[in-house]
Amino acid sequence: MEKGVNSMDWKQVLGTAIKAVSLGREVLLNYFGNLEHIEEKFQAGLVSEADKESERVISEHLKKNFPDIEFLGEESYAAGAKVQWESAGSRGRWILDPLDGTTNYIHRFPIFCISLGLEINGQMQLAVIDVPMLRETYTAIRGEGAFVNGRPLSASKETVLKNALLATGFVAEHEHVIAEQLKIFDNIVRKSRGVRRPGAAAYDLAQVARGVFDGYWERNIQPWDAAAGILLVEEAGGVVTTYRGDKYTPYKNSIIAGAPGIVTELQKELKPFISEATH
DSSP states (O other), X not given: OOSOGGGOOHHHHHHHHHHHHHHHHHHHHHHTTOOOOEEEETTTEEEEHHXXXXXXXXHHHHHXXXXXXXXEEHHHHHXXXXXXXXXXXXXXXEEEXXXXXXXXXXXXXXXXXXXXXXXXXXXXXXXXXXXXXXXXXXEEETTSOEEETTEEOOOOXXXXXXXXXXXXXXXXXXXXXXXXXXXXXXXXXXXXXXXXXXXXXXXXXXXXXXXXXSEEEEESOOHHHHHHHHHHHHHTXXXXXXXXXXXXXXXXXXXXXXXXXHHHHHHHHHGGGOOTTOO
């Protein structure tokens, strides 16, 4: 790649990213209901041959077209790939979850997706989230809005928590995290209209960007879970912070996203329950 990342043709980059994700989508649809090898990663849930093959075809396409941009993928990281756990700087970094919602996928629950974001200097610049079974592709370029299948997205403008439909997730591998989350859930479910748990963080964030969910919170999701989704939410007019109200980046361990007023309300409601390790 001869051009620097700051002089890229972003529409061209997005087109290449969409093509890469479409290759992964084909893999996931081919394996759906036909898995033979399912493994359990240490404190990281399940993985199948579909996750690995999806990451392989997507990463190969990206590296072929953008050889100078770093790559952080969930499966290659789990396999021992060396990646600096902070911003890639001006060089840029693709951040990929080749199958978000693996447990759903394995059990043939049709809510799963591919999440791909491009981070430069600690800021997300481009996002693609593809939901294969729903035939929905969510896209965003910083400063140019968020879209699903080419239609503009707009986040909720709800301000009252009792009127809000929310989403969250549960990470059961760490006892202190699940204990914290259960206390928070017990509080929030009583004060909101409802809480949903689809089982794929990238999908949750896409629905926040779409205005379906008024807010979303979760602890201990990984960079590849949220990288694309946070840009979608911001470009759709929503807000993304940590539990403590700080600016969220993919390298933080807590996230709140949603309508500005609901994010503020969630920060207040979560504050009494968060531990020192939550940032």
